[in-house]
Amino acid sequence: MKERVAEIRADFPILSREVNGSPLVYLDNAATSQTPQAVIDVIADYYSRYNANIHRGVHALSQEATDAYEKARKTIQAHFSAAHAHEVILTSGTTHSINIVASGYSTLLKAGDELLISALEHHSNIVPWQMLCQKTGAQLKVIPMLPDGTLDMEAFAHLLSERTQLVFVNQVSNALGTVNPIPTIIAQAHAVGAKVLVDGAQAAPHIATDVQVLDIDYYVTSAHKLCGPTGVGMLYGKTELLRALPPYQGGGEMIATVTFEKTIYADLPHKFEAGTPNIAGGIAFGAALDYMNGIGLEAIAAYEQELLQYATEQLKGIEGLRIFGEAPEKTAVISFLVGAIHPYDMGSILDKMGIAVRTGHHCAQPIMDFFQIPGTIRASFSFYNTFEEVDRLVAGVKKAQMMLE
Amino acid sequence: MSKIQDIQDEIVAEFSFFEDWMQRYEHMIELGKSLPLIQPKHKTEDNIIKGCQSKVWIHAALDKDQLVFTADSDAIITKGIIALLIRVFSHQPPAEILAADTSFIDEIGLKEHLSPTRANGLLSMIKQMKLYAIAFQTQLN
Numbered sequence: 001m002k003e004r005v006a007e008i009r010a011d012f013p014i015l016s017r018e019v020n021g022s023p024l025v026y027l028d029n030a031a032t033s034q035t036p037q038a039v040i041d042v043i044a045d046y047y048s049r050y051n052a053n054i055h056r057g058v059h060a061l062s063q064e065a066t067d068a069y070e071k072a073r074k075t076i077q078a079h080f081s082a083a084h085a086h087e088v089i090l091t092s093g094t095t096h097s098i099n100i101v102a103s104g105y106s107t108l109l110k111a112g113d114e115l116l117i118s119a120l121e122h123h124s125n126i127v128p129w130q131m132l133c134q135k136t137g138a139q140l141k142v143i144p145m146l147p148d149g150t151l152d153m154e155a156f157a158h159l160l161s162e163r164t165q166l167v168f169v170n171q172v173s174n175a176l177g178t179v180n181p182i183p184t185i186i187a188q189a190h191a192v193g194a195k196v197l198v199d200g201a202q203a204a205p206h207i208a209t210d211v212q213v214l215d216i217d218y219y220v221t222s223a224h225k226l227c228g229p230t231g232v233g234m235l236y237g238k239t240e241l242l243r244a245l246p247p248y249q250g251g252g253e254m255i256a257t258v259t260f261e262k263t264i265y266a267d268l269p270h271k272f273e274a275g276t277p278n279i280a281g282g283i284a285f286g287a288a289l290d291y292m293n294g295i296g297l298e299a300i301a302a303y304e305q306e307l308l309q310y311a312t313e314q315l316k317g318i319e320g321l322r323i324f325g326e327a328p329e330k331t332a333v334i335s336f337l338v339g340a341i342h343p344y345d346m347g348s349i350l351d352k353m354g355i356a357v358r359t360g361h362h363c364a365q366p367i368m369d370f371f372q373i374p375g376t377i378r379a380s381f382s383f384y385n386t387f388e389e390v391d392r393l394v395a396g397v398k399k400a401q402m403m404l405e
Numbered sequence: 406m407s408k409i410q411d412i413q414d415e416i417v418a419e420f421s422f423f424e425d426w427m428q429r430y431e432h433m434i435e436l437g438k439s440l441p442l443i444q445p446k447h448k449t450e451d452n453i454i455k456g457c458q459s460k461v462w463i464h465a466a467l468d469k470d471q472l473v474f475t476a477d478s479d480a481i482i483t484k485g486i487i488a489l490l491i492r493v494f495s496h497q498p499p500a501e502i503l504a505a506d507t508s509f510i511d512e513i514g515l516k517e518h519l520s521p522t523r524a525n526g527l528l529s530m531i532k533q534m535k536l537y538a539i540a541f542q543t544q545l546n
Contacts, residue, residue, distance in 0.1 A: 342480035344458040352426045360458045
């Protein structure tokens, strides 16, 4: 893999640009991944050759677009090993997917029911459930976090009960990179009859997930973390669960018959796909998975772990640098602070050197509150990053430290 | 030419000596150290400029017919930015503050901080200072 990185980088036009006079070092992959030419071409090709509305037209362009869109759904199905293509709902992204489930449960839950959520969640996986609890009278309980950034699994076991209807947990924490023990969480949740929604937004680019082997009830992720475009993502759900869930939005495409007295909803997946979807985005989502599978998720994960280990060692050599989240199992994400330097100051100086990192609370304020810090600097690596880029980050942090301390 | 404009020209001239971004930022960090600090009692939630990343407090008080600003931030570069704004706007009549443009920020190579999404909220700081000017102008009238 290390030998192939130069070749892989050539697939990404953006990686050869300069920022503020220096070659770009892109280390904000946990926010969004970059897009290879192959995926950009698919989007351009769609608009150049067969742009048409899908599922309804009898003309050739509409057929071609429908075929390409449905083929992408099958690619996504195969990638996550779903039993059926209709279990893959194409959405605008992870947040949309979560909201479909949360909104559906607002009719299924009653007062006294409980929802468990992990302390490691992104705001997008906290707010919809708070809204749901306000509507239904159900109670939201939090699985606490331990100082190393892992979940307190003992507390989790105690929180589970017959009242627990749903457990929501991210497969990987966006702020810390912690890989959560999904198989254990699912086994224990199922034992009390609770369903589990796994937020795979941060995990999908690094970990191959088989939703059937893991017995996942709902799985959500976004294409733009997987070398695909923004504005498209997926909701996987087991057939019987998705059938039981009421539709989220009303509109065209999600109906079978409409009269003014009664509307019969379309079957899966269309029940949840009201309106004209992001057609080019869906097709490109499939192309992005093809691209990543061409390299191989295992090779990607192994190389990223090497980068993570090297970067962790190098950064730890900097005086006063503290890393937040040191779970034994992590994806290539390093959240850190240097001395008393504000993350915003560090991020601004690194930006002047062409190094893109994220600073702030990473939409996970409860985690920052736990550590009693305003935020962190987060470097997140992808398979197209290099060891030289790690060196540039380390040199950049040292230079910024000299300026700011 | 207004006094505010004179100060802005002076800042632009000062920054024109710097050859690269590093010198500009080092200067800003220095400027941050001279920031007229807000009194602890004014460091309230109400006086925080809402931005995503660094905290900024700005307070204004009238001294005869002039507005005097004090401020603070938990980030050093942000402190430098406020110090520049205070140098331009503090000890000026509210009407002059309201009429002033802030094109000097562009000219000293800090344009990137002007983007509305920029987390330091430079635009919000300018807006807040102008809001103070409106409020005190009304009082003066």
